[in-house]
Structures are given as structure tokens and as C-alpha cells.
Amino acid sequence: MRVVVTGAGGQLGHDLVEAFQGHEVIGLARHQLDVSDREAVLQAITTVQPDAVIHAAAWTAVDACEEHPDWAFAVNALGTRHVAEGARLVGARVCYVSTDYVFDGTSPDPYREWDATNPLSVYGKSKLGGERELDPGSTIVRTAWVCGLHGNNMVKTVLRLASEHDTLSFVNDQHGCPTFTADLxxxxxxxxxxxxxxxxxxxxQGATTWFQFARDILSFSGQDPERVHPITTSELVPARPAPRPANSVLDNAALRLQGLPLLSDHHEPLERMVKELT
Ligand SMILES: NC(=O)c1ccc[n+]([C@@H]2O[C@H](COP(=O)([O-])OP(=O)(O)OC[C@H]3O[C@@H](n4cnc5c(N)ncnc54)[C@H](OP(=O)(O)O)[C@@H]3O)[C@@H](O)[C@H]2O)c1
Structure with a gap:
């Protein structure tokens, strides 16, 4: 297959290019393709003539999206419109990477693919806007709490904070499933x-909270997990501009019901990543 990966400079994009070795894979980082630029997107896709476009590019700065909603929608929603249009021109399939933040997190249960969306944040709304730009027959992969070796994420943040402070505080009232880019x-x-x-x-697999996740990171790096203290989201100082869903746990129901393999429990790749970083 010939495959284009947008956002190839990001943590998932980098590992997508690796995962498609053996196929013809063209990774386009933001400086090579700005998805908000319609002409550039159409030209890139019609030149390469891929069989599939994996659209991983997004403006993922969740709090900054609240301050700059137009840019969030220009990249995440309109940018996806451009990718869908380009793919349509050459008959390529689109696989769009979306987010747990399309849900409001009020359900007591893990979210299935068919549950009603209700994003709380500009970022979530703009990513849902992207989902709605896709032709039927496209693939949408919603994921959550993404961590990769190549980029910024909570694992690196926790290790950095642990090297700077004696004690750390993380929220214990947001629940999700950390997801590692090599597996994803x-x-x-x-x-x-x-x-x-x-x-x-x-x-x-395996739901946790940011508090418990931070404790696991300290344990895997040989540090005392008791240094991490639980707080509630309302105790965060300063409060984060973007509201986050309290329940971000995604039931991987479509994979499960189709008999496709689920990803491993998150502790396995977490331990590997912490060992690589420390
Ligand atoms: N991170 C998470 O926790 C999370 C959770 C759920 C879903 N997702 C989704 O997963 C996908 C991959 O995320 P990630 O964690 O790998 O984030 P990431 O590291 O921020 O990667 C996103 C990439 O998109 C690029 N980008 C930003 N604006 C662009 C534009 N206008 N045109 C082209 N590229 C642009 C970024 O480039 P610059 O760095 O140069 O700006 C970055 O390299 C995204 O679609 C995201 O919405 C992420």
C-alpha cells in the first residue's frame, strides 16, 4: 500500500511511519504539509496518489485551543475537510485519529463507539467537527491519554517534575486508559x-487516574510512589482553561466484537517506556 501520514512529526505520527515500514509510507510533518492550507493538501495528495491517508495531524494543545478556537477549528475540523476532499479526488481511504474528548465524561460506564458525543472543550468540539467531515467508509480511531517516546506527554512530565520536586500532586478524579503510540x-x-x-x-487496556498513573511511573523508575498525592480537579491551581471529561474510559467494543486483538494492559508499555527514558 502507498500511505500518507499527516502530522508525521508528532508522537503518534512518528510511530505510524515506523509501523508502516514494508509499505510505501510518506510521512508529512507540519512544516511539509499544513493541513489548514487547502491547496497544499490537495496538491500533496493528488501528487502522491496514496491508497490511504492516515490523518494524525491535529492541534493538540487542549488548553490553548480554548483561547484560540478559530485556529483549533481551522486545523482540526477544516483541516480534516481538506484531507477528506484530497482523498476523494484520488480514491484514497481516510483513517482519522480522534479523541476521548468527544465525550462529556458523565457516563458511569466506559464509552462505546455508538454512544452519544457531547464534547466539553473547544479541542473536543473541533475534533468532533473533523469526524463529521469524513465520507462514509472512512475509519475513525478514537484514542486517549496518548504517550510516545517522540514527543511531549504525561510520562515525560511526571519524570521531569519528580526530578524537580519532593512531592507531586495529580488529580484522582479523571479516569482513562493511557495509550502508547507504538501499540496504537x-x-x-x-x-x-x-x-x-x-x-x-x-x-x-486498564483504566487508571492521573494520580495512580503518576505513582506507577515513579515505581517503574525506582522512586517512592508515596511522593505523589491525590487532589481533585477543582483543587488544581491554577485551574486549567479546558474542562476535561471525568470519565475518558473507552470501551474498545468494535475491536472486541469484531474479534480483533485488543492492545495490552497499559502497565506493560509504561514500564518499557519509563525504563527507556531513565
Ligand atoms: N495526545 C493525546 O493525549 C491524544 C488523545 C486522544 C487523541 N489524540 C489524537 O491523536 C493524534 C496524534 O496526537 P499526538 O499525541 O501524536 O499529538 P502531537 O504529538 O501534538 O502530534 C500532532 C502533530 O500534528 C502537527 N500539527 C499541528 N498543526 C498542524 C497543521 N496545521 N498541519 C499539519 N500538522 C499539524 C503537530 O505539529 P507541531 O508539533 O509542529 O505543532 C504535531 O506534530 C491527534 O489527531 C490527536 O488529536 C491525542
């Missing part, structure tokens, strides 16, 4: 190569 990229390859349409929730 392989699952996306399976869906793209298998030409599977529809929405798939794809996360590593």
Missing part, C-alpha cells in the same frame, strides 16, 4: 491494511 500505530495499521470502515475505540 500497529492497531491502526491492522485497520488500514484490512480496509475496515467505521469508528473504533483503540486504547491500551
Amino acid at each position: 500505530a500497529v492497531a491502526i495499521r491492522t485497520l488500514v491494511v484490512g480496509r475496515l470502515p467505521g469508528t473504533f475505540h483503540v486504547t491500551n
Whole structure:
């Protein structure tokens, strides 16, 4: 297959390019392709003539999106319109990477692919806008709490804070499934190569909270997990501009019901990543 990856400079984009080795893969980082530029997107896709476009590019700065909603929608929603249009011109399939933040997090249960969306934040609304730009037959992969070796994420933040402070505070009232890009990229390859349409929730298994996740990171790096203290979201100082869903746990129901392999429990890739970083 010939595959274009947008956002190839990001943490997931980097690992997608790796995961598609053996296929013809063209990774385009933001400086090579700005998805908000319609002409550039159409030219890139019609020049390369891919079989599939994996659209991982997004403006992922969740709090900054609240301050700059127009840019959030220009990149995440309109940018996806451009990708969908380009793919349509050459008959390529689109696989769009979306987010748990399309849900409001009020459900007591893990979210299935068919549950009603209700994003709380500008980022979530703009990503849902992107979902709505896709042609039927496209693939949507909703994921959550993404961590990769190449980029900024909570694992690196916790290790940095632990080297600077004696005690750390993390919220214990937001629940989710940390997802590691090396695993996620392989699952996306399976869906793209298998030409599977529809929405798939794809996360590593095992729900946790940011507090418990931070404790696990300290444990895996040989530090005392008791240095991490639990707080509530309302105790965060300063308060974060973007509201986050309290429940971000995604039931990977479509994978499960289709008999496709689920990703491993998140503790396995977390331990590997912490060992690589320390
Ligand atoms: N991170 C998470 O926790 C999370 C959770 C759920 C879903 N997702 C989704 O997963 C996908 C990958 O996220 P990630 O964690 O790998 O984030 P990331 O590291 O921020 O990667 C996103 C990439 O998109 C690029 N980008 C930003 N604006 C662009 C534009 N106008 N045109 C082209 N590229 C642009 C960024 O470039 P610059 O760095 O140069 O700006 C970055 O390299 C995204 O679609 C995101 O919405 C992420």
C-alpha cells in the first residue's frame, strides 16, 4: 500500500511511519504539509496518489485551543475537510485519529463507539467537527491519554517534575486508559491494511487516574510512589482553561466484537517506556 501520514512529526505520527515500514509510507510533518492550507493538501495528495491517508495531524494543545478556537477549528475540523476532499479526488481511504474528548465524561460506564458525543472543550468540539467531515467508509480511531517516546506527554512530565520536586500532586478524579503510540500505530495499521470502515475505540487496556498513573511511573523508575498525592480537579491551581471529561474510559467494543486483538494492559508499555527514558 502507498500511505500518507499527516502530522508525521508528532508522537503518534512518528510511530505510524515506523509501523508502516514494508509499505510505501510518506510521512508529512507540519512544516511539509499544513493541513489548514487547502491547496497544499490537495496538491500533496493528488501528487502522491496514496491508497490511504492516515490523518494524525491535529492541534493538540487542549488548553490553548480554548483561547484560540478559530485556529483549533481551522486545523482540526477544516483541516480534516481538506484531507477528506484530497482523498476523494484520488480514491484514497481516510483513517482519522480522534479523541476521548468527544465525550462529556458523565457516563458511569466506559464509552462505546455508538454512544452519544457531547464534547466539553473547544479541542473536543473541533475534533468532533473533523469526524463529521469524513465520507462514509472512512475509519475513525478514537484514542486517549496518548504517550510516545517522540514527543511531549504525561510520562515525560511526571519524570521531569519528580526530578524537580519532593512531592507531586495529580488529580484522582479523571479516569482513562493511557495509550502508547507504538501499540496504537500497529492497531491502526491492522485497520488500514484490512480496509475496515467505521469508528473504533483503540486504547491500551486498564483504566487508571492521573494520580495512580503518576505513582506507577515513579515505581517503574525506582522512586517512592508515596511522593505523589491525590487532589481533585477543582483543587488544581491554577485551574486549567479546558474542562476535561471525568470519565475518558473507552470501551474498545468494535475491536472486541469484531474479534480483533485488543492492545495490552497499559502497565506493560509504561514500564518499557519509563525504563527507556531513565
Ligand atoms: N495526545 C493525546 O493525549 C491524544 C488523545 C486522544 C487523541 N489524540 C489524537 O491523536 C493524534 C496524534 O496526537 P499526538 O499525541 O501524536 O499529538 P502531537 O504529538 O501534538 O502530534 C500532532 C502533530 O500534528 C502537527 N500539527 C499541528 N498543526 C498542524 C497543521 N496545521 N498541519 C499539519 N500538522 C499539524 C503537530 O505539529 P507541531 O508539533 O509542529 O505543532 C504535531 O506534530 C491527534 O489527531 C490527536 O488529536 C491525542
